[in-house]
Amino acid sequence: MKIGFIGTGDITEAIVTGLIATDFPISEIILSERSQAKSARLAAADSRIRVTPDNQQIVDQADLLFLAVRPQVAEEVLRVLKFRDGQQVASLIATVTFESLLDWIGAPVSLSRSIPLPAVANRRGVTAIYPADELLESFYDALGTVVVAQSLDEFDAYAAASALMELYFGVMETASDWLCTQGTSPQNAQSYLTKIFLELSRTADSAPQASFASLRDNHSTPGGLNEQMFSVFADSGGTKALTQALESVAKRVRNAREA
Template sequence: MIEGTLGFIGTGTITEAIITGIFAVPDRAADILVSPRNAEVAAKLAARYPSVRIAGSNQEIVDAADMLFLAVRPQIAEEVIRALRFRPGQRVVSLIAAVHDAKLTEWIDQKVEIVRAVPLPFVADRTGVTMIYPPEPRAASFFAGLGTAVECETQNEYDLLAAASALMGTYFGLLERTTEWLTSQGISEQKSRNYLAPLFASLGRTSVISQDRSPGDLRREFSTKGGLNEQLFREFEQGGGTEALTAALTSVLLRIKT
């Protein structure tokens, strides 16, 4: 359920995805204010959804919003946020990557309720998973309506999941390299994609619905003893694939924490 006015400072890809997901439910009513900075995206959203309005300024959004989303780029976040006047107790959801609570609190300079969230683009079709920190019922309910919400109990949990979310490019990288290998062997790129994309999607769905089985259990279940799946993973691991993966995750985590 959405109550009150939602305000978005920053009208980029994630803001567009969230708003698209909100109105994916037929006859959904929501009062939404968006910033004018990205005029093209703001105009498109206002034209598509009658209850989306373009504010005259960012301060107008802060003044009107019951739930305020900060969705600006990290490079300009301090400049944008310091220029605004927030209300005591205001609910602020930060979607700004790699900006921790201490910085946000300093820039906002007011006693507000800060929740950090990392919604992924899939919230547009209400299948996204969003991690939030700290746990907060209203923010969790909001993002659960756009897919799945995972409430992190500690900053460390939040940072670890943020590092894991960096696997999206690697996922498509595996698809890319496998497609390249297939095409080098004589199969067309389109036919390769027609096979691989549903295969990967089915494996993802299996993981989602098999919460009672560990990833290791699923790997063994999908790998016949002495079979091809077992061979490929063994050679991938022996070739340094899993070691490279964990090293990269550790490196990304260090970057997030520092």
């Protein structure tokens, strides 16, 4: 199977880095030349990777084609290309709707959307896709975990939740800064917090049947420090602020769909 990517940014690099370390049946990975630094680095990593400046060549030769250009230039890039009827096309372009993509593509392709996250480079990513697609599910399963959205609203919700990454590191940064005011070195603060959160994630991952609420209860004692931490956080508006942030991003995603 030949896999093609139009656009070679960070997510394309993460996908290809993970993919070449798997047993997924690929004979060739065809990358667009932009960005040159990333495409050259990837080409040097595996003999199955070929780089070309000709996007039409990628469209013509790919069995599974990924669209990974920036939303601002997507229409300009896609309208000049000629796609095959029924061609398998997977869009990684955030906030661009099915309707817009199909209009720009100008052919009845088999179109899906997905949200791969950077951890696919280590084959530990979780990727939301819509609609269900057997080939795409198999592809992303090789790179970690696949979540198939049952509706566009559900897919948009995953897109909003994926924006939690900066918030996560912001929480870690805030806690690290506080530890440093107590006399901890930045290195020790970061190492300590990283291990705490890593092990908590492992606990949740090893017990998928346990809800977050039950895990929270299992990690707190009535009247204990963990219970106090969450209570103060919630009473101070922390959980409300998080919900508001999610709703804000979700609204932006929905508005882009409806525009």
